Amino acid sequence: MSLSFELLGTDGAARRGRIGTAHGTVETPAFMPLGTGGTVKAMLPQSVAETGAEIVLGNTFHLMLRPGAERVAAQGGLHKFMNWPRPILTDSGGFQVMSLKDLRKLDPDGVTFRSPFDGSQHRLTPERSIKIQHLLDTNITMSFDECTSWPVAEDAAAFSMRLSMKWAERGRRAFVDRPGYGLFGIVQGSVFPDLRAESVKALIDIGFDGYAVGGLAVGEGQQAMFGVLDVTTPMLPDDRPRYLMGVGRPADIVGAVKRGIDMFDCVLPTRGGRTAQAFTRRGELNLRNARHRDDHRPIDEQCACPACRHHSRAYLHHLIRVEEILGAMLLTWHNLQYYQDIMRGLRDAIEGGSLDSWAAAFEEEQGRGDIPPL
Structure with missing residues (x-):
């Protein structure tokens, strides 16, 4: 072997x-x-x-x-x-x-x-x-x-x-x-x-x-x-x-x-990064959608990627609408970070013998969907 x-x-x-x-x-x-x-x-x-x-x-x-x-x-x-x-x-x-x-x-x-x-x-x-x-x-x-x-x-x-x-x-x-x-x-x-x-x-x-x-x-x-x-x-x-x-x-x-x-x-996380799609704990977002143009929030408050730490949805929406390369770079980084965070969570849950409860919480949060700003 x-x-x-x-x-x-x-x-x-x-x-x-x-x-x-x-x-x-x-x-x-x-x-x-x-x-x-x-x-x-x-x-x-x-x-x-x-x-x-x-x-x-x-x-x-x-x-x-x-x-x-x-x-x-x-x-x-x-x-x-x-x-x-x-x-x-x-x-x-x-x-x-x-x-x-x-x-x-x-x-x-x-x-x-x-x-x-x-x-x-x-x-x-x-x-x-x-x-x-x-x-x-x-x-x-x-x-x-x-x-x-x-x-x-x-x-x-x-x-x-x-x-x-x-x-x-x-x-x-x-x-x-x-x-x-x-x-x-x-x-x-x-x-x-x-x-x-x-x-x-x-x-x-x-x-x-x-x-x-x-x-x-x-x-x-x-x-x-x-x-x-x-x-x-x-x-x-x-x-x-x-x-x-x-x-x-x-x-x-x-x-x-x-x-x-x-x-x-x-291919989804990288292709999504080039097509305005963001994967999050609460499902998928289309950052091209006009509802994000004045949204000061990050894509995902719990994500540590540069897109979420340093930029708002409004800024990312702007980059996408004017076809700036930086928009694809930041969204791709976010999506790959989210996928790796899932894998890290799965590894920890298996080690702790809590996979069923982790998966149930994951499914529940995905089902909630994105919450629009007030």
Whole structure:
């Protein structure tokens, strides 16, 4: 086992853990900000660290196309290239290739696709995906998979999952074990319990340093997602980290932690920062809305981010309406801080054996909604 994982405590199915890598430790449950193309959009690396984030996510698909994995390797690897000395996980590119639709051609060996940036043709196989992630020097490499679309019939989901399991075996053979680096397998099977069970068994037989649950947050809805987790996570090894890919909204994260998930990533906090959306203890706010233009209050009185410590909603509303870059920077910082505050609260609650009461208070406060000023 190249990565270390220490299970520090449990509360029901929820887990409090610690992942050890060659670039430092990650306290779990953990949320990974998206650094898709070698940067967390609108944030300096040190600003990301100040929110409490210990690991970021990069993406094989985007980095192989721009600037190129070999070019990143020549610059000393992704940690040095983007000035992030802490752990990095890279997605394998499977989800992005799936989303290309008419620009890709799938075969049993891999995928041929055209770049959405310049139309150039590329080939991605399980072995090539692993090679690219080695060149990037990522701490956690993801197995290349065929991300099942939604909606999907059971026979199509079975074909997709079994292809991913074949690719997982090939990727495992191509992966070079090193201390502090690891490879995660990805459970597929859409919403079908028998397919999820078959996928878990196949991955455990191959043997991975961690296990991800993929193919969710693609339109199936929260109830279906939680149903998949209810049947999937109990089958996963207790001594390896568990990662729910592409999730999600704060309520999704809390529910998934209660079902045994350790790691998350999602575009929402950073995308929201660029589209006037703020996540708060009392739900989501649209700072573009005119009701904020004379509001002297911060976004969230309990938040310690620079946006909340130094600026009013009225000022942030102004920045957004006149399209100043600072508005996106401040809102992104706030959203990432809020997500990290949630993870810190979850870790503390699991350690204290009070997760159910913490989650109930979280849900109650989210349901109250934002209170307009007098």
